[in-house]
Amino acid sequence: MRKRPLLALLIVFLMGWPLLAGELKLEVIEHQLANGLKILMLPRPGVPRVVCHIYYKVGSVNEHPGITGIAHVHEHMMFKGTKIMGVTDFEADHALNQKIDELMGKIYREKYWKKKGDMAKVAEWEKEVEKLLKEEKKYIIKDHLWETYMKHGGTGLNASTSYEVTGYYVTLPSNKIELQMLLEADRMANAYFREFYSEKDVVMEERRLSENRPGYLFNEQVQATFFVGSPYHWNVIGWMDDLKKMTKEDLIEFHNKYYVPNNAVAVYVGDFDPREVIQLAEKYFGPIPRGKDIEPVRTPVQAQNCEKRIIGEGPAPSSIAIWFHIPPDGDPETYPLSVLASILTGDTGRLYKSLIQEKDVASMVSAFCRPQWYAGSFVVNARPKTEKGIKPDDLESHLWAELEKVKKEGVTPEELQKAKNRYEASFIMSLQSPMALASRLGRAELNRGWRSLITDLEAIKKVTGDDIKAVASKYFVRSNSLVAIYRRSFGR
Amino acid sequence: MRKRTIFIVGLCLILISMAAGQVKRPEELIFPPLKFEPPDPRQFRLNLAQGMRAYLQEDHSLPLVNLQAIIHFGDLYVAKEKTGLGSLMSQTLIKGGTKTRDGSQIEDRLDFLGASLNFSVGERISTLSLSILSKDLEEGLDLFFDVLMNPEFREDSLKVAKGRLIEQLKTANDAPSAVLAREFERLLYGDHPLTYQPTRATVEAISREDLKAYHQKYFFPRNIILVAAGDFNKRTFVDRVNKYISGWKNQNLVFPTISRNFPEVEPGVYFIQKKINQGYVSIGHLGIEDTNPDYFAVQVMNFILGGGSFTSRITSKVRSDEGLAYNTGSRFTYRWGFPGTFSGYVQTKSSTVGYAISLILKEFDRIRQELVSEAEMETAINYYLESFSEFFTNPITTMRNFALLELQGKPMDYYKTYRDKIRRVTREKVLEVARKYIKPEKMVMVIVGDWEPCNQGDPKFPGPLSRLGKVHQITLRDPLTGEPVK
DSSP, X not given: OTHHHHHHHHTOOOEEEEEEETTEEEEEEEEEOTTSOEEEEEEOOSSSEEEEEEEESOSGGXXXXXXXXXXXXXXXXXXXXXXXXXXXXXXXXXXXXXXXXXXXXXXXXXXXXXXXXXXXXXXXXXXXXXXXXXXXXXXXXXXXXXXXXXXXXXXXXXXXXXXXXXXXXXXXXXXXXHHHXXXXXXXXXXXXXXXXXXXXXXXXXXXXXXXXXXXXXXXXXXHHHHTTTSTTSXXXXXXXXXXXXXXXXXXXXXXXXXXXXXXXXXXXXXSOOHHHHHHHHHHHTTTSOOXXXXXXXXXXXOOOOSOEEEEEEESSOOEEEEEEEEOOTTOTXXXXXXXXXXXXXXXXXXXXXXXXXXXXXXXXXXXXXXXXXXXXXXEEEEEEOGGGTOOHHHHHHHHHHHHHHHHHHOOOHHHHHHHHHHHXXXXXXXXXXXXXXXXXXXXXXXXXXXXXXXXXXXHHHTOOHHHHHHHHHHHOSGGGEEEEEEEEOSOO | OHHHHHHHHHHHHHHHHHHHOOOOSGGGOOOOOOXXXXXXXXXXXXXXXXXXXXXXXXXXXXXXXEEEEEESOOGGGSOGGGTTHHHXXXXXXXXXXXXXXXXXXXXXXXXXXXXXXXXXXXXXXXXXXXXXXGGGHHHHHHHHHHHHHOBOOOHHHHHHHHHHHHHHHTTTTTSHHHHHHHHHHHHHHOSSTTTOOOOHHHHHTOOHHHHHHHHHHHOSGGGEEEEEEESSOHHHXXXXXXXXXXXXXXXXXXXXXXXXXXXXXXXXXXXXXOOOSEEEEEEEEEOOOTTSTTHHHHHHHHIIIIISGGGSHHIIIIIIITOOOSSEEEEEOOBTTBOOEEEEEEEEEGGGHHHHHHHHHHHHHHHHHSOOOHHHHHHHHHHXXXXXXXXXXXXXXXXXXXXXXXXXXXXXXXXXXXXXXXXXXXXXXXXXXXXXXXXXXXXXXXXXXXXXXXXXXXXXXESOGGGGSOEEEOOOBOTTTOSXXX
């Protein structure tokens, strides 16, 4: 145990790296602890506040059928306390929790393992659980971590789970970074999942909210159909059935595997002294043991080899979308595809000019290129102008025609330059928000390193018209496509 | 050499951290003092030509400029039969071109520069905003002032905008959250400019001449405050702006008088049928204006009741204890010159709608009955004091906030005195404002959901919903005609 600080001493790593974009020079300071935790710091003197984020390289792509949605449930559970937070008497609370878990285990077996479980027994156990939960209340300090952050002026307080990354966020006054270090190190090492069963109910309500968003259920099926055989097959929220049946054991296993310092990056942006941050990081995160290495996702996406069509109806506006598989983030072909999406989309883009202004057949159009970490998608979509009796099916040929035009004629030099300028300007504009900046740095770091933000910009600048023609010809083919047609069936 | 320095720095840091010992609990932490004084609006305030006012801040940290023209104009000033004009103006001020430029020419050029120019009409305030790289600022200003001063609202762009707005109207009853927000306000404010909704007829009645007339009437130097922050030289910037606006004539504008009378609404349940698996609920009544002297006490009170997310009573009870909802809490909304609304809100599965409402009502009662705890008070007050500097982290937002104080006639020392006003709120004051501004006898409960399962309830709160009050069924209107849906 005593050797750890000495080991850390040998590999303390502190250097400035100029983040160059045009004339920009922003110093990102990097530091890595002996246990593998990476610290990224971007000091910005001014208003005395610091954005403090921590990102873990884990998301719904690390799930499998049966536990879909667990990355997100886990994110919720990270607010439920530790051995020191959220509880007045840990031992007493722990004893009660063990009894609750044991009973819930029996209930789940009866309800979910058997075709005809003994519901009378279940009701009896549920009563016992209710009693224990009531008893447990006297030991619980509700939302202790959240309240602690808030009474110290924490803003931007939140967490989010995506396909690949889970982040925990707070912005604090500059003199209180230590609070974040203490609380985040504590929950990385000592998370304790009390109130698990009621929190699963909260998450199921969250899923119902999504289901009630017009068009959600169809889009969920579109994605599932497009990403067959890959962990992008399900949404981050997970399937309702898995949410119901997942157990606390599943959760603990998930936590122990992914919530380790060598699978995380802490990012600080704002008015602070980096030396102080490094010192605090060593003090609080340093003692946490390194975890086992984590195997990357095994099955990114299966080759499609056939055209797919999916048709749905419901209470949302009619629409059509055409999806294409493209390579994942960082692949050289994603740069011309990104540029092309920029040329097609927006109010000065090709789709707007053609389908809305000239042909007057659509009321909304867009295109986007989304290279995710393990698989990518390129999507064009449109909503028909129903006032003219246009149906979503009618727009399919128009969308294909625009894509064919790119394959045959390419894009103009002005379009190309415009897209590059937009990319660069929007990159610079994104640096204005310390929260957005922290997010970009953290997420990029966990995939290809934060410097990829700069190298991507350079790669975009080098894209040629021929590159765009080539990727359009390669990927915009029927056997690589999914056409999703949605018709409004009721409501208006 | 470099390596050695790193080594020494690292050694020092680790020795310090070892000596400091491991703090175990957050309450044991001692933080160094931090002093922060808010910027003074007067430092940024300038008078431009023709009486236009400005708040400008140089900020050279990035090669960018953000600029906004804040115009005292909004949907509230539009005649009822032209409802929707604000949306169409938002869509066509830029796209409709100017006397010398086509809309697409303007948009293409700005897009080429990677800039973004947007216009939006709000309730009483409209904003034209530009974000642009500072190297392109001159050209950006040319386009910005051309659009602001000389829009032509060409017919082709108006036709596209009308088509898109009508398609959008068709979605008005799709999302339960949008339906709830609209119908809750319609109930509380009645048929009033604050709640007018466009229909096909009002949209089609709007002409290019109407847009030009409203522009002519409301867009003039004295009715606009310009705010900018970014990489520019203040003096050069002002000189340039003055060149554009020196010939721009002011108008004699009398703002329409808007009624401040709102209907007496019968308390009870107002149900809107939608076949979904949750009930979307708002419970409340009209609230206050943010110029009310009790504003700060109300903020603190609501933080404890349901505004302070997980630290608040409603979230703690309804979400955290009972697992009934993802979103729940309470809010006071504010609008310039009119009372806002007060509401408790929740979205929960159909069977627990009644139960969740009963829990929220209990919290309304509790905060009116007894003093809040010292601990709750400490958390709320400290939150406002310690997060205060967050107001000023974004220069363009700070400039805009200063401009809005001036436009709305609020005291310019608002931020300077903010923390003192928060500090002065006591537990007794919280109880007083809870009793004064939460009115159980006036509570309306608007629910969007599926009637049968909502009305049936669950064992913890079996139906019918009439246990909560008289039930009224609201029939939605066809958004295209404004007539009840058959």
